[in-house]
Amino acid sequence: MNKTIDVETGVPNEVVNMVFDNNYSPAQAWREYLKLSQVEVANKIGISQSAYSQYEKSQKLRKATRIKIAQALQIKPELLDF
Numbered sequence: 001m002n003k004t005i006d007v008e009t010g011v012p013n014e015v016v017n018m019v020f021d022n023n024y025s026p027a028q029a030w031r032e033y034l035k036l037s038q039v040e041v042a043n044k045i046g047i048s049q050s051a052y053s054q055y056e057k058s059q060k061l062r063k064a065t066r067i068k069i070a071q072a073l074q075i076k077p078e079l080l081d082f
Contacts, residue, residue, distance in 0.1 A: 011079055019082070026080045028056040030073050044072035 011026075018029035031041055042052035045068050055065060061080070070077040 011082060016082070025056050025058065026082055027061070027069050027073075030075060030080065031056070034073055036073070041069070041072045045069065 012033060015026070015029045015033045018024045018032060019026055022029075024032070031038070038052050038056070039049045042049045045052065055061060055069065061069070063077075066080050067077045070080055
């Protein structure tokens with residue numbers, strides 16, 4: 001299921017709700033919205049699932065990390081910044 005999300009279309013309500021209602025990071029909310037596992041995203045980035053799990057728990061991602069996660073999720077990096 002590949003949904004390409006454009007910056008112009010914004011962040012879907014479901015993603016925003018997961019962040020605020022469930023206290024998810026934007027990376028975790030997007031991953032769940034796109035129905036991907038941590039293992040799938042970690043494999044696309046080339047890291048372990050446990051390392052990716054740490055990224056999802058981080059409040060502030062480094063720019064390079066945010067870009068890698070966005071590429072793996074097939075979204076623009078700016079959509080992880082809210």
